Amino acid sequence: MSSDLICVGSISGAYGVHGELRVKSFCANPEDIETYAPLSDETGARTFSLALIRPIKNGFVTRIAEVATKEEADALKGTQLFARRDQLPNLPDDEYYHTDLMDLEVFDTGGTPLGRVKSVQNHGAADLLEILVPGANQTVLLPFTLQAVPTVDLSARRIIANPPEGLF
């Protein structure tokens, strides 16, 4: 998979007998999956011009221009849909896509490596960076605040952290 492709949804199967598909969206706002069309498969070789028809439980009924029959729709079951990173709109300062933060190296203010970002989580309070610490079998959650994470350098792929005491 190319690193600039982001998984935004998946095809759950056919819907009805007229070549419509059931698509699950992974976007923050599920309807936004349509704005990233044309989407591609994992390799980027095949593209899908997707149009949402109506919402259903756990996804949307969609029409893909390249799919005309139920048999073709059935064959696509399980296919993940990818958008290119450059299709995502630009964000204001201090706002980042989860996909951009993942795999960034984390250093403390003294330059000591702390680990690597494994995921970004939000449990209702502030966003949290889940950091994989080398040599440890548990991950550490770092609050994604200006105080705890003063610098995010996406071009250098590194984060400078000032973690609260007792976290690492």
Add this chain to the structure above:
Amino acid sequence: MSRSVWKGPFVDSYVLKKAEASRESGRNEVIKIWSRRSTILPQFVGLTFGVYNGQKHIPVNVTEEMIGQKFGEYSPTRTYYGHAADKKAKRK
């Protein structure tokens, strides 16, 4: 049935003591607590609590909107990663 108003909000006493000690020291630290049942009080705003979820302490930065909720609501006991897709994180 909801809790009687005359009793006031429930908070484990050790949580109050730890929060007070942390506020007085002025240190940037995570206050580790195991009491998921304690109510978030106005004096906790601005502090960071590490709320135990049965496995580890989840950092919870207390803000004004969280007053009156329980700490456990911000420390899920089950993990679901999902997909990053176009989800955003904001530094506050």
